[in-house]
Amino acid sequence: MKYTLYSIFVFVCLFSFFPSFLKGQDKNRHYVRTRLMTKDDGSSFRETITYYNSFGLNDEIREIGASPQGNDLQTFVGYDGAFRKVSESLPRPVGNTNFYNDSNPESYTVYEHSELNRVRESYGPGQTWRENGKSVKYTYxxxxxxxxxxxxxxxxxxxxxxxxxxxxxxxxxxxxxxxxxxxxxxxxxxxxxxxxxxxxxxxxxxxxxxxxxxxxxxxxxxxxxxxxxxxxxxxxxxxxxxxxxxxxxxxxxxxxYDERDRCIKKKLPGCEPIYYVYDRCNYLVLKQDGNDREAGRWQSFQYDRLGRQVIWGFINQNRPHADWIRICKKQNLSIYFRGASYGSENYGYTPVHRISHLCTPLIINYYDNYEYTTIFNEFIGFLNRPGYYSSFSASSLTSRDKLTGQVVALLNDPSKRDYIAYYYDQRGREVQSTMNSAFGFRNYTFTNYDFTGQPVSVRKEHTSIYRDTPPASVDDVDHILTYEYEYDHAGRLSKLYQTYDNDAKVLVAKYEYDEVGRLEKKLLHNETATSTYKYNVRGWPTEINEPRMSQKIYYNENLPQGVTPLYNGNIPCLSNTADNNLTSHFTYDGLNRLVSTKQYRPDGRFIETPEKFTYDKMGNVLTIERSYYDPYPDYLNEMTIQYHGNQIKKVTDESRGHDYYVLRYQDAANKDIEYFYDSNGNLVKNLDNKIGFIKYNIINLPEAVAFNDGNLLTYSYMADGRKVRDSYGSFPIRTSTPLDSIVNNTDPYITEHNDWSEDYYYSGRLYRIATPEGFIRFVNRVGYSIFYSMKDHVGSFRGYWEPGHANGPITFGYPSYHPSGIIYRKPYTDVPFALGGKEFMGTNNLDEYFFGARTMYAIMNRFNQMDPLCENYYSVSPYAYCNNNPVNAIDPDGRDYRLTIDKENNRMIVTAMYYASTQDFGSAQQAVDFWNKQSGNYIYKTKEGDYTLDFSLSVIEVPTDESMNVAQRSSVVTEAFRADKSGIANIYEVVSSFKDSNKNGVTVNGNHIGVKYSRQDENTGAHEVGHTLGLTHSSFGLMTSSSTDPYRSLDLNTVGLKDMITYPIRGKSNSEGRGVAGEGHLSVFNFSYSIGSSYYSVSKWGKIRRR
Structure with missing residues (x-):
């Protein structure tokens, strides 16, 4: 009887399993239909249907009418007899099974033959990978x-x-x-x-x-x-x-650590220690690095009673670390806003300790209301513009927990500040922002939205300081740029219009997509020029065709003769017409570091600039060899680099060839030590490049560069990292002169300076305005031309072109690169952008790139300052660029979640995976489902446009038996987690209790969730998942610190969601007291970078709001 029952059970299970492979009629299948309304009357919507088989497993996702041609998009999921997911297809249009022209357009997983259900092999999409056995293999x-x-x-x-x-x-x-x-x-x-x-x-x-x-x-x-x-x-x-x-x-x-396990001291390689001080509530209130110590200051962080950072600045008092710990550890140092009634002392916030009185603020944040406008006269109130919102909501409910204003100081002179106000409508969407800048520029932004929250019109107004007469009022502006956006039925950007001042409207770009939504074509400047894009089955770019540039990228198919195919994403070969139709070949070592390059002419003759690199175990470059063959080698560089730790000590270049190229290593000195660094690991002197001294500001950006010949470069930054001015001059001084006296000198030796004010660039006059597809350049005070930029697969600037000429676009400004991406001809000075679209600073042969957070020496592709995220990549030198693989556009992974920015479709996708045991799977799925349901509910607004925030979180079930105890299940889950190479993996576990009985859930190291068995509800689980996504505690909603807090709910705090986005963009991680939130890795899909619009792929100063 037992045998019979067992047989029937197996038969039923197998029979029930068939639907995951053999699809029946839709009406006979389990499904969940989701509709996102696109009109307020409900007559239009975007629909997704998720089908489930008889065991409740998701086996198909269908996006109804989502393709550009209105076809449904299908994604299929397959399972084996043990209910393990073994395959997942790429999305494809219904009825077009050969859309990718590939017989294996799905990922595939092979499990080992054991009860542990561990993955043995993992294939990504692509027949080429499958037929050559090119999988990721796991051995235990x-x-x-x-x-x-x-x-x-x-x-x-x-x-x-x-x-x-x-x-x-x-x-x-x-x-x-x-x-x-x-x-x-x-x-x-x-x-x-x-x-x-x-x-x-x-x-x-x-x-x-x-x-x-x-x-x-x-x-x-x-x-x-x-x-x-x-x-x-x-x-x-x-x-x-x-x-x-x-x-x-x-x-x-x-x-x-201290007795409460808080990190109070940290030492990074080659640097002086960093000290941390916390208050009683575990908030970080003071920090001091090596340079701070030498300057006799502490960085100060002040929070309000809701845990929001409201003031960041510094204290000019060099009290010992132990004294500050003793003073702060027993005190609650939070402050609160009292408004104008409290006076301008401490900027409207109540000081509760002498730290507040001593602090020189660099950034002041205001939340919830607009009372701060009565404290500072510099703030600009709400402005009315025809066709845009004529009022804003001052309701504390609408603006609650929203950033409503900021005061941002100029680091060179904190008495000069930007005053920024943000205004919201009744739905909490930012409809206007006003900035009164430290140098006197004014910038206003006005935005209209459609029902789904996508921007349909953005108006940007600008007032210059280079005008003949001062502005008569706040409404007296010099320039107006208006952008209008159109979208297709699936919310993809289809058209972008631009109007400058009162001139004719220009169709900047018309965007066309293939049937699965990948950008296929751009019709530029009133459809007079075309850019096209092609991809392989994995979505990797294989061809980029700009109006005056064409690039082909090879991986493992259709390779030129003599090229070895690669399958892990490294590029073995590419060609570019911007490089005189040369084809470049690349080889890598076992750590995926670039070790050699070669170039060939179209006739196959080996000719151009082969390169060779050797490294130490940290990835520091030991030798660089570049030569020019025509027909015999003439060495451009034969560099040998000596180190003290990770820091360069001496460089010798033995090359004696002719100076064919502008950019060469100077090698002006022959000393035992030629490079010098400060206490924070920043380069302060380079004798080979005749740099006598470099002064850094509080955020480790170079403030002044003094050359041995008396020339001087100075840079001005706002406290949030924006560069707003640079200056060049010559001073009759010795390099031993104190640099402070040079930087603060007001005599007439400064001969030139340039200003940045958002998208506007000035060089004595308005010179350039950055636009989404290029820039506007001015030839005098009135005349201007519109230009479009060309970029390669890593975003490197390849020139720009001007439309409107009888014989087609005219192209300008081709910079030239070695195959590795190292530049050998400096970019055109009018548009000084090169590698990765970064600004090239070549004045006085400085020859560096400005990356926003650091500068990089162009001849070596090596940074001059420590990586702020070096603790995420322990095995790699903190000065290495892109782990010594500059050919590929992908940064290393190794973080807890990934923020993907799809600029063409105006989407931001947060992706993460959670490993959970069979017993904990339901709890984890419930928590993850909460976040996935938030997709499309929030918008991140930037000056480039708005981005829809989507979530793509998934739970990976790790099969465990009921007979296993908690420790055994945890071990199996941890092993699966360790096996994951995606860089976005986390652990989700349900535990019986915590040492602190008041805790219902914890998140350790930003990626390991523990939820108490008695509280494994949606609220608690989603709260902990939020921590892995970079969120810290907030004053209300889901992320309140206590599950018993009366303000705890399933509502989301938009300030926290902004952190989820901006921390990866800024290259930083979020933290709260001793708690560290998940760290986000930034990935960008973008082939149309704006020249100079931002040093980040997307502005870190955007605002988030609910639709």
Whole structure:
């Protein structure tokens, strides 16, 4: 009888499983229909139907009429007999099964034959990958006592002010190893201990291991990180003190904690320690890095009673670290807004401690209302413009938790400030912003929206300081730029119009898409020129055709003769007509670093500038060789670079060839030490380039560059990082003169300066206005021309063209690049943009790029300052550019979620995955579903236009048996998490209780969620998922700190959502007291960068609001 029942059960299960492969009639299938209304009367909407099989598994997603031709788009999901997802197709139009011209347009997963259900292989879409066996492979191993799989056992503990590390070796089979082999055979080993902590990452290049160790203390806290060149020293010690080992000081990362596990001291490679001070509520209130210490200051952070940062500035008082800890740790230092009734002291906020009185503010934020306008006369009130909103909502309900105003100081002179006001309509959408800038420029933005919240019209007004007479009123403006947007039925941008002042309207671009929504064509400038784009089955760009430039990108199909195909995303070959139709070939090492390039003429003759690079284990470039063959080698560079840690010590260039090119390494000195760095790791002197000294501001951006010949470059930044002015001059001084006296000098040696005011660039007069597809350039005070820019696959500037000529567009300003992307002819001075679309600063042969957060030395493609995110990439030098792979447009992963910006479709997509056991899957799915339902509900507004915020979160079920205890299930889930190489993985677990009985959920390290069994509801789970997406606690709604808070609800705080977007754009991570939120990685789909409109792919100063 038992056998019979079992047989029937299997039969029913198998029979019920058929619907996931054999589709029946729609009316006979389970489904969920979702409609997003696009008109207020409900007559128009966007519809998505999700179908489920008999086991409740999602097996098809159909977007109704979503293709440009109005066809449905289908995505299919397949499962095996164990209900594991084994395949997922790419979206395709209904009835067009061969849309991708590929027999395998789906991803495919192979599991190992065991009860653990671990992934053995993972294929992405594409027949070429499948037929050549090019999958990502996973092997599960254990360590050995000796040999290739050996692992040191390291532990750390405090000894006074130092950290002592004990070095042993693990016995065999004590540590789990996950070996990941990518499509091109590159291997990464991850070693985890029995608690699931990652202790070692091992990669190999040319058979040589590159080890990165993470050392923990008895409390499980990360204390020391030893990158490859520090890890190599381990064999010589049984114990060591970190302060006494040179390799640890030069390459290692050290962390110190207080009794509440808050990081109070941190040391980065080659830098002086950074000190942190917290108040009683765990808010970071003071911070001091090495340069701050030398300047005798502390950075100050002040919060209101809702936990929002309201003031950031500095205190000119060099009190010892221990004193500040003692003063602050028992006090609640939050402040609150009292408005004009409190007077202008402390800018309307009540000071509760002398820290507030001592602070010189650099950024002041105002929320909830507009009372701040009575404190400062510089704020500009709401303005009326015909056709735009004639009023705004001052209701505290509408503006609650919204940023309503900002005061942003000029770092060179904090008494000069930008005054910015934001105004919202009844639906909480920003309809107007006004800025009165530190130098006197004024910028106003007005926006109209459609029902879904997409902008249909944006009007930008600008008042210059270079006018003959002062403005008579706030309505007296000099320039008006109006943009109008049209969208197709699926919300994709279809047309963009531009009107400058009172001139004729111009159709800037008409956008056309293929049937799955990928940008296929742009018709530019009243449809007089065309750009087209092609992709492979994975959506990787294979061809970019601009009006005067064509680029082909090869991966593993249709390759030129002699090129080895690559499958992991590296580019082995590309050609570009902007490079005289040359074809470039690339080779990489086992760490995906570029090691050599070659170029060939169309006739196949090897001719142009081959390059070779060698690296140390940290990715610091040791040698650079470039030559010109015609027909024999003439070396342009034979550079040998010596280091002290990760910092350059000396460079020797042995090349003696003719100076064919403008950009060459100077090599003006021959000293034992030619490069010098400050306490924060910033380059302050370069003798080879005749730079006598560089002064940095509080955010580590160069404020002044003094050359040995007396020339001087100065830069002015606002406190939020915007560069607003640069100046050039010559001073009859010695380089030993204190730089402060130079920068503050008011004598007439400054001969030239340039200004930036949002999209406007001035060089003594208005010179250029950035536009979405290029720029407007002025030849005098009245005449102007419209230009369109050309970019390659990594966004590098390839020239610009002017429409309206009888024989077609005229092209200007071709910069020239080596195959690696390193520039060898400087860009046209009128439009100084090159690699990645970044500004090239070539004045006085400075030859650097400005990246917004750092500067990069162009001849080496190496940064001059530490990476602010270096702790996300321990194994890589903090000065390396793009992990030494400048050919590809993708930055390294390794963060907790990804923010993808689809500029052509005006979408921002937040993507993350959550690994959960079978028992916890339902709770995790409920939490994730909450966020996915928020898709389309919010808009991120920038000066470039509005972006719809979408969520694409998923739960990966890790099969676990009921017989497993919590620890066993946790181990299996952790192992699956460690195996994930997506860079967006997290863990979701349900636990019986926490040590603190008042906690219902926690998120550790921004990627590990724990939810109490008794509170695994949607509210708690979604709250913790929010932390992994970069959100900290807020004053109301979902992210309030306590689940019993009366303001706790499922509403979202828009200020927090803005952090989810802006932190990845700024390249920073969000934190709250000792808690660290998930870190977002930025990925951009964009082939039409605006010249000079922003140093970021999308403005970090955008505002978010609900539709």
């Amino acid at each position: 191993l254990y360590n050995t006592k000796t040999g290739d799989d050996h692992c040191y056992c390291l532990s750390a503990k405090d000894v006074g002010e130092d950290i002592k590390v004990e070095v042993k070796s693990y016995d065999a089979n004590e540590v789990s190893i996950l070996r990941t082999t990518d499509e091109d055979g590159n291997v990464t080993d991850q070693f985890t201990d029995h608690e699931g902590k990652l202790i070692l990452t091992r990669q190999k290049a040319n058979g040589i291991p590159h080890d990165t160790y993470i050392v923990y203390d008895d409390h499980g806290r990360k204390r020391v990180v030893l990158p490859p060149l520090a890890a190599d020293a381990l064999g010589g010690y049984s114990t060591f003190m970190c302060s006494q080992v040179e390799e640890v000081q030069l390459y290692g990362y050290l962390y110190y």
